[in-house]
Amino acid sequence: MHAPTPVARSMGWRTPAVVLLAGCLIALLGFGPRSSFGFFLTPMSNANGWGRDVFALAFAIQNLLWGIGQPLAGAIADRFGTVRVLSGGALLYAAGLALMSYSTTPTTLHITAGVLIGFGLSGCSFNLIVAAFGKLMPERWRMLSIGAGTAAGSFGQFLFAPFGVALITHTGWQNALMVFGALMLLVLPLSLALATPPATAKSGAEPTQSLSAALKEAFAHRSYVFLVLGFFTCGFQLAFITLHLPAYLIDRGLSAQVGGWTLAVIGLFNIVGCLSVGWLANRFPRRYLLSLNYFLRAVAITAFITLPASPAAALVFGAVMGLLWLSTVPPTSGLVTVMFGTRWLATLYGFVFFSHQVGGFLGAWMGGILYERTGSYDIVWWFAVLTGILSALINLPIVEKPVERPAVVAA
Secondary structure (H helix, E strand, C coil): CCCCCCCCCCCCCCCHHHHHHHHHHHHHHHHHHHHCCHHHHHHHHHHHCCCHHHHHHHHHHHHHHHHHHHHHHHHHHHHHCCHHHHHHHHHHHHHHHHHHCCCCCHHHHHHHHHHHHHHHHHHHCHHHHHHHHHHHCCHHHHHHHHHHHHHHHHHHHHHHHHHHHHHHHHHCHHHHHHHHHHHHCCHHHHHHHHCCCCCCCCCCCCCCCCHHHHHHHHHCCHHHHHHHHHHHHHHHHHHHHHHHHHHHHHHCCCCHHHHHHHHHHHHHHHHHHHHHHHHHCCCCCHHHHHHHHHHHHHHHHHHHHHCCCCHHHHHHHHHHHHHHCCCCHHHHHHHHHHHHCCCCHHHHHHHHHHHHHHHHHHHHHHHHHHHHHHCCCHHHHHHHHHHHHHHHHHCCCCCCCCCCCCCCCCC
16 A cells, blocks of 8 residues: 655644635635636627637637646756745746736737646646645545645635626626736745655655656556546536536626626535545545546536526526536546546646646637637537536445555666
8 A cells, every 4th residue: 555645744834724714815816817817708709800619719728737746847846856846836827817808819818828828727726736635634634635625626616606696797807817917926935834754755755766757657648648638528528518618698688797697606615525525535435426427417517508588597507507617636546546646646647637727728619719710609508418427427336445556666
């Protein structure tokens, strides 16, 4: 069995509670602004004469580069520590938000909202927080803290969705983006609480293993590959709903405020979902929790798009999807830890998350492209149902036990 990584003997002021609070605040700030991007689609497109496909491509690029940058950010954090990665990501994120307000062409929008924010997210999103918790927290805190960190990201969605609508309504979308950018700078001091030791530090808890050996081991492991493939669906569904749900509800005759509160309800109920799954993941097989999550998403989406549109139906859909929204993260990261330990956790989870973001790229981009070509989101909704069913099936054969290592791997 992989021995759990012990917390440093003396962390001074960085008690588990302090680490948990700082990590949750960073996750809240990182996830909040991007979760409200759907409310900028209509005003920015109208102001610049764009179709929905232009903004959708920028959001798709953001998701893809977030995924591409995540393994690199994870490897740097695993090798050199977490603080510099979180700080660099926050600066890129803040710059992307601020400069996005000056974007008047599709190219500048794709650079700011796509490239800068995408790479910024890879350095300061909840994925690194989850990995830091896995390294810093005692075993009895670990799964609960991972659930809390993921839930904090959703609380950011709950806060920023109505906050973003209010800012856009009363100050304009440009000023709203500037406010969001300024708030991201708070990540810099908060990141100090999540400092992790560099890879050269000898803990003696786990055998030393090189990055190349860790990657070779992981991608030769069938259960890890299943986990990577299944997480594609999570990204596809989340990105599509985050970006296109507000416009979809307006198309069906509902107000922008209903869209704002629906995304807020998703964020609020995701707090319950993440904390509950973080608790359940210590008591039930994690592959079954993942499979059930994807199946219930498919059922919820089917009901939502076939029933008549109403504010009540939208809010109920938000509540159900909220319970399922990011509750895939605790069992997914937990499975990576069980299979491979914590030595390269941020890197290996980064590759799992890359699959998530490839799905996010396609969900956001397909939504915009197919809407412009067909005048409807129906094809994308049904594809989300199909991928949910497939992911429910692909997670079932995962084996929840440590990978067999015949000997210590030399660095």
